[in-house]
Amino acid sequence: DAGVTQSPTHLIKTRGQQVTLRCSPKSGHDTVSWYQQALGQGPQFIFQYYEEEERQRGNFPDRFSGHQFPNYSSELNVNALLLGDSALYLCASSGGLNGHNEQFFGPGTRLTVL
């Protein structure tokens, strides 16, 4: 079992550009959540996808959008990048929306905006 995988590992962009991050959930998991983690802070909830629809959303602007594919993998898109978007982006997968189940985190994508 490969666990949760994310790509790319690192990314450097300039202000105003757009970025797409990818996540493949753990085998058997159908729910994907995305988090932004700034240095020294806890993960901040961006949004969650289940059955190809956004089910929950945190306090992030519309510049942050996502998608889930039929195979449960997911993408996070960020438009018009700002310096403050520099962070570790974590993807977590779980089974279902009942909140009973543990989330498995991927290794993250380190985004640097210059």
Added chain:
Amino acid sequence: QQPVQSPQAVILREGEDAVINCSSSKALYSVHWYRQKHGEAPVFLMILLKGGEQKGHEKISASFNEKKQQSSLYLTASQLSYSGTYFCGTGDYSSASKIIFGSGTRLSIRP
């Protein structure tokens, strides 16, 4: 709303015990505990649900006081491998699967 963790940081000698607290202003459906080592992803420790608790590891346990909307993580006879940042994540009744994390407690273990 983000749960509040205390203390923010703690330094122990190997073999000592530690308690990390997590409190919320909202009624909680679940509390999730994770440990994150530098440069790595958070690793699941355990989840506690209303009306019960689950132990994920032998010397690491947790309690959930639903009336006080608090949870505590107990680390006994700490080992060097326990070092890292501990996060609690909470889910409430309106959005049980939306887990909101605290800012973390940094635990350092000295030999």
